[in-house]
Amino acid sequence: MGRSPCCCHDAGVKKGPWTEEDDRALVEHIQRHGGHVSSWRNLPKAAGLNRCGKSCRLRWTNYLRPDIKRGNFTADEESLIIRLHAQLGNKWSTIATHLDGRTDNEIKNYWNTHIRKKLLRMGVDPVTHQRLPPEDIATASPGAILSAAASLGGLSSALMQVQALQLLLQAVNGGGTSAAAGLIPSLNAAAADNAILNASRSIVPNLLQDQMNLLVSQASYGSPDHLSNIASFAEQQHDVVVQRLNNASAPVVGGAYAEPLAAALVSAAYPQEVVAAADRPVQGFAELLSEPIEMPSMCSLEDDEDAFWKDMLLESSSLPL
DNA sequence: AACGTCGCCAACCGCCATGAC
DNA sequence: GGTCATGGCGGTTGGCGACGT
Structure with a gap:
């Protein structure tokens, strides 16, 4: 099979951040075709874009699609992502199907920049969702563990x-x-x-x-x-x-x-x-x-935002040592 | 003010699956 | 059955702003 040739390797194809003009051209083209793309490979030429078709698809699915929800993740979304990740692993696209308006890329980024770190600081392995062995937790000082827990936002x-x-x-x-x-x-x-x-x-x-x-x-x-x-x-x-x-x-x-x-x-x-x-x-x-x-x-202990993390901590403390 | 560091996230890279021929 | 084109996906990168010194 091997890797297929990609237009991205063509000399002269524009790369890097998308401009407003690029976005407009892409959106207008897709809207003209009823929101449907028959061939991403042919799209750039048809839309007058000097971009790789793959780049166009990514830009559309991750940013320009009208049904995309922007903004911070809610506590419910975060909780759902963790639970789904525990079941599915790094199946970001599958996880994304359970969250309205969120893309796999966005969820993946949020996991890597927020959730993963939170779990690690709490002594929970973000891959297995089990408590980390004591020797791994030992790499963090007790003070770091305490301050990490504190940094979770109002524990x-x-x-x-x-x-x-x-x-x-x-x-x-x-x-x-x-x-x-x-x-x-x-x-x-x-x-x-x-x-x-x-x-x-x-x-x-x-x-x-x-x-x-x-x-x-x-x-x-x-x-x-x-x-x-x-x-x-x-x-x-x-x-x-x-x-x-x-x-x-x-x-x-x-x-x-x-x-x-x-x-x-x-x-x-x-x-x-x-x-x-x-x-x-x-x-x-x-x-x-x-x-x-x-x-x-x-x-306060009654802070609703902590409820999920509190449950998770208690759950982790109930695992066999 | 200048510089360094860090975190975020859009975008890219490259592999894989699938379908057409 | 083999090859190729394409889309999909997960991992990774790099630009940029925020923040600290």
Whole structure:
């Protein structure tokens, strides 16, 4: 087969940005033919354009077509693109068929310049849509992760703390070299006298590693009734964790802190299931803190624009570590 | 003000699939 | 069945404006 000769390689064919005059000539020609192009190869000559037919087609389909929607992507569109990309991969033209007035090129550009970066900063692999392994996340400093999350446009402090907890759980399972290991002192710097964080630093690796491993290993995702299984299992784990925290040698861990810490750890591992089991809101890490960690440029947890990202973060925290 | 860096996005490149001959 | 022309698609580039120093 081989690559076909293309008029683009002809000497003298105009390249580069389209002028208003070029656009007008192309639009008028296509409109004269009822919006239909029988041959892109013959179009430039017929329209009086010194352009490659391929370039004309691209200009029309990506920019001049009357049904193209310009302007920023909405949160719904962004959400839809991510979900479709998770199913279809880089099938931009297929994805574009699900978004009215958006071109494959525009979606591809938006993915590469916005969404991809957002996902990476959140520790989500933009190719597989799975959480990045701890060693990859470790390439970013904890501070960078926190500021990246903040840059998502108004993440709440509670959400940040869920993210912090997620990293904490990674430290439990991934060892001291992950970003989470560095995150803990970071958070401590931000909330130096916070008893919960200090307690977490001292007891989580020792007491909860096997507990969390158990949660992961016993999760029966394949079974049809896994939700109820996991829900009741999460409940059991909650009790076990409370008991173990109360028996911990570090005094600050026990008592009033044990219950909320256990709830947060279990709910961070299986947020949906805990909700289903207890029919109550997931207890966020924020609820553990008498004084929220001060995070400049944060906004309210109820910010609707964060809902998608919040869900995604919680979803990612529920994946096996 | 000048310069460097970065991000965005329109446009291009080159491969692939398909259909006509 | 082989070759060629064409359109379609995904990856990549480069110009340009915004921003920082």
